[in-house]
Amino acid sequence: MSDDTSQPFLFPAIRHKKITADFDGGRITSDGGVLLLAAAERRIGMADRLARLIADPRNPRRVTHGVADILRARMLAIACGYEDADDLDHLRCDPGFKLACGRLPDTGRDLCSQPTISRWENAPTLREVIRLTYALVDTWCDSYARPPAAVTLDIDDTVDVVHGHQQLALFNAHHDERCFMPIHVYDAATSRPVAIIIRPGKTPSGQEIRGHLRRLIRRIRSHWPNTRLTIRGDGHYGRPEVMAWCEAHDVDYIFGLPGNSVLHRLLEPSADDIRVRRAETRAQSLRGYAEIRYGAKSWKQQRRVAARIEATTLGLDIRCVVTSLRGGNAEWLYGALYCARGQAENLIKRHKGQLASDRTSCRSPLANQVRLVLHTAAYWLMLTLRDAIPAPQPLASAEFTTLRNRLLKIAGRILETATRVRIAFAAACPEAALFRSLAISMQAAGP
Template identity: 65%
Template sequence: MFAIACGYEDADDLDALRDDPGFRLALGKLPESGAGLASQPTMSRWENAPTTRELASMMAAMIDIYCASYPAPPTAVTLDIDDTCDVVHGYQQLSFWNGHHGERCFLPIHIYDTATGRPVAMLLRTGKTPSGKEAAGHIRRLVRHLRRNWPDTHITIRGDGHYGRPEVMAYCDAARVDYVFGLPTNSALRADPAIVAVADACAVKRAQRQCPVLRNYAETRYGAKTWKCQRRVVARIEASTLGMDIRYVVTSLATGSAEHIYDTLYCARGQAENLIKRHKSQLASDRTSCRSANANQMRLILHTAAYWLLWRIQQAMPRTAALASAEFTTLRLRLLKVAARVVESASRIRIAFASACPDADLFRALVLRLKPAPT
């Protein structure tokens, strides 16, 4: 976990890092004396050791860590669920050809509390789009575990059209979980009188005003043949010189205007894409090159643990600090991969930074904020 946070995601790097004084100190060992840390073969065996049941327990513990990160149960949370393309490096277990991405890949599911940047769960899965039954199963297990920790917290699930499936919405309705999902267009929605009227008026108004783009919103009640009931559908209508563009969202929320549902609630899921990019590109969580699916899931858990470590450092940062909103790569270069002299004596360990260290004051503040409370 510490190696991944510092940018050494390959187990091969551990042969050179097993005697690094910084890593030794982080793991509670003396920096210069004693046996070295785990080597690459040891780490590789460890990654392949957990069984499926043990990995499921780790995933449950990951959700417990998320819940414990709040000082008190929140009144409500909105969780974003999405999958992302993880290109494979061979014929690993669960790898599958995905025509949309044009790659043989995994499509792991990422779930975030986007408002705070907290990771909730990461699940390795095959490279095809999840079915409604599969997605509903994942959400059901997530909600069940969350409610063991937070029985009174209101949960809202947000996702794109992959997750706006009848099985998912039926479960959410039954479990008293609100949702905001993207909805693919179809001929029935395109012909809906309420949406057509607003779209025509928007196009006419844009032409009269000679605006390059004009946006409006509409809503209707819609029920597909596979749905058990009609649901609220919100349409974002955008008329431009290029033509008409209409996007749809289905939601269980009864309150809030169509504009609020789309622009404020649904579009906020775009931040989840940034968190996935942070997880993949800044922590290299797509380095799932083991042959075993269990080993790759274990790596995904380790990368999420590294995410938690950097997120915690970011949250401990004074709000006035220049690095308070920095990306993980910046935090790594400025705070983790910093040159220092480590001296081990009989009675103490001294860590000396350069006298001209530009972040010396920030280091002092972080030490005080991250220091464990006395027991």
């Protein structure tokens, strides 16, 4: 049967010369930079780490695609912008992706297809999914050459809109959507993800947050028993159960604290001073800081509260945080320490918007958690690649979308002969020098 799906087509003529085109260029990949991602994956061993945690009941003599190969292909595709498993039906014969997964472009077997990907996303049991989630924490801990003296972890949740009848999906009145509300934990100082947990589409309770933190801190301390840990989150993480648990287990915290009439009454002397000074100087706004001891009815003790008070022509704006930290003044606690949590929100946007981690469309919550693990693994690949770029380079601090467009989406013709595989990249590539240096520097060291 003749192949009538590939028909030549025309572009407007230039200088009376007709321009014809067709998709018959041969073994060309549009994602030549996937080989850099493959080097990043080999450096951290993410696919092998995850594959060891999933039982494979298949007959080894009949296995075409190992679990590590399946996970590796999925992670590389996500990092390159192919977030749907359906894309593997086309990418499975792409010569660039085959090389990145350790297969020859012509004589090697094609990669796994979408049904294989979907089966393995739904295959892990509850215990295996828990181990996969813990593996993300282990990867973060292993990313440090030595245990740090202190680490601040940002915890937050984000809306993940669903479009079906997935388990755990609930209607959230605040977002006016049926959704999940997965919890993200980041080491914002280094932009590294620590843990991502799927959960129902509602605000987490104090008991739920305490349970997540208890398991997370226990895992971290199995690696770093002497590291000082600080948990940072917004107002709905500052629950009495959470603060009491942190105090009992030598974990510092700083959480947002919603305002109320009692807090405003205690802060009135400081607020009045700032208000009067603004009026006297006729400034548009004047900001100050104050510190008090405050104990809500649901608390068993008084705690340290730092407040940012801003007087403007429109009135007063008072924002408070509650903390277990004893050092630092109110200005440092709120302005420098707490406000730095805004970076975590940017990291969540990067995780969702640039790696499409909100594609949690499986019916089972276990399969959706596996997807979050795979998208987080792709996050690690992109982060490892970016960290390998020397600091003077503009791309050393670029967003993942920029890295993808400048370093990954590079066309290359791939030719396999009897003795070698040759890749010819585009001669006009703007990042050719950086690409070459990265390819050399990310190679594994010899014996």
